[in-house]
Amino acid sequence: MIEERDALYGAASPAALAEETYENYRRYVNPALARVMKLSGSPVETHAHACTIWDQNGKAYLDFAGGYGVFTLGHTHARVVEAVHAQLDLMALSGKTMFDPMLGRAAKRLAELAPGDLQISFWCNSGTEAVEGAMKLVRAATGRAKIVSTHGAFHGKTLGALSASGRETFRAPFAPLLERVEHVPFGDASGLDAALEGAAAFIVEPVQGEGGVNVPAAGYLRAAKEACERAGALFVADEVQTGLGRCGFRFACERDGVVPDVMTLAKGLSGGVVPVGAFIARPAVWERAYGKAPLLHTSTFGGNPLACAAALAAMAALEEEHLVENARVRGEQLVQGARAIAAQYPAVVAEVRGLGLLVGVELTNEGYGGAIIPEMLRHGVTAAWTLNQQRVIRLEPPLVVTHAEVAAALDALRAGIATAYEKLGPL
Ligand SMILES: Cc1ncc(COP(=O)(O)O)c(C=O)c1O
Structure with missing residues (x-):
């Protein structure tokens, strides 16, 4: 995969690819968005399969933003x-x-x-x-x-x-x-x-x-x-x-x-x-x-x-592949797991709700999201705000997600919430 990646993107190094992509976004795609993404530590996505995305450095991420719902079958099914x-x-x-x-x-x-x-x-x-x-x-x-x-x-x-x-x-x-x-x-x-x-x-x-x-x-x-x-x-x-x-x-x-x-x-x-x-x-x-x-x-x-x-x-x-059923079962695991975390951090999480694998974690204050999402990314899990309500972090993984992947995402969520609370205290 790494060889195909390098052949396709043709960059001198991962750092060069990241810099080139950021500069292209800043100059030719959407300057304001480029700055926000850079500030939040967004890497370059180079390839993806099933629930996993890899960045320019070969670091793997579980995709719990899920392309805002696009990747029901995961990536490159x-x-x-x-x-x-x-x-x-x-x-x-x-x-x-x-x-x-x-x-x-x-x-x-x-x-x-x-x-x-x-x-x-x-x-x-x-x-x-x-x-x-x-x-x-x-x-x-x-x-x-x-x-x-x-x-x-x-x-x-x-x-x-x-x-x-x-x-x-x-x-x-x-x-x-x-x-x-x-x-x-x-x-x-x-x-x-x-x-x-x-x-x-x-x-x-x-x-x-x-x-x-x-x-x-x-x-x-x-x-x-x-x-x-x-x-x-x-x-x-x-x-x-x-x-x-x-x-x-x-x-x-x-x-x-x-x-x-x-x-x-x-x-x-x-x-x-x-x-x-x-x-x-x-x-x-x-x-x-x-x-x-x-x-x-x-x-x-x-x-x-x-x-x-x-x-x-x-x-x-x-x-x-019985993915509708898997969405129900894994959705239940995700909601229940997130609720257990929420119960430990009532100052940060107001509510966890969802249906199947469309799950929202509502924060008590929008400010926490800016700390939680990058920390989850550091732990190798993507998550995203919902567009009309920035106090809610959505967890929307592919329907092919496994028990172990949901468990890993919950660990990252716990780490994100803990870090946000340590850094920001009660808001
Ligand atoms: C319910 C709903 N309708 C419409 C859209 C718009 O879809 P698109 O971004 O593909 O235009 C979205 C996108 O998030 C959506 O969630």
């Missing part, structure tokens, strides 16, 4: 990589003027796995595109413009998805966003009847990921779906982060036995190998929106053969 290699040699991108067998197969398999009668899928390249597509679909299907979303939601950063997202810091510089988007409290269906009057749809994450790993009470999605039905609005489950096993269900909306009208996916859909996104809809919804206008929503790269080959292999691996 052999089955997915093989499928992509085979497809790459044959035809990387389709010309779009002819039928593409891989898109057809991926869409069919997704419909087989998806809940209820969700059937027709549109494939794109990212989560935010999937949300944009879902927002357009519900507007076209209902002839209504208003979308109801939730406080703290994260649906992406393109203008439509951002309008549905809930963090003001990300929204304010781009105002005015879509006008007819209303935000209601997450996890509380009581005000939905009023909010949904005249609305096209309610969009919600079954568990808010970037909002701070907020797990609603069981029954919330069901109550929300019923409110949608009463209002003639559609129910959109944004499963970009929670879908495909992450929460210990194939799709997290299945926890409540709810079949959404539209479901959005991305992250884990192609097994962490090729960028992908998709939304899948009930046939009647699709028909109302695009039944007579098949070109109203299109994408040049969306549904390309590489992504579809990856998705087919990833969906097969998810089932055959």
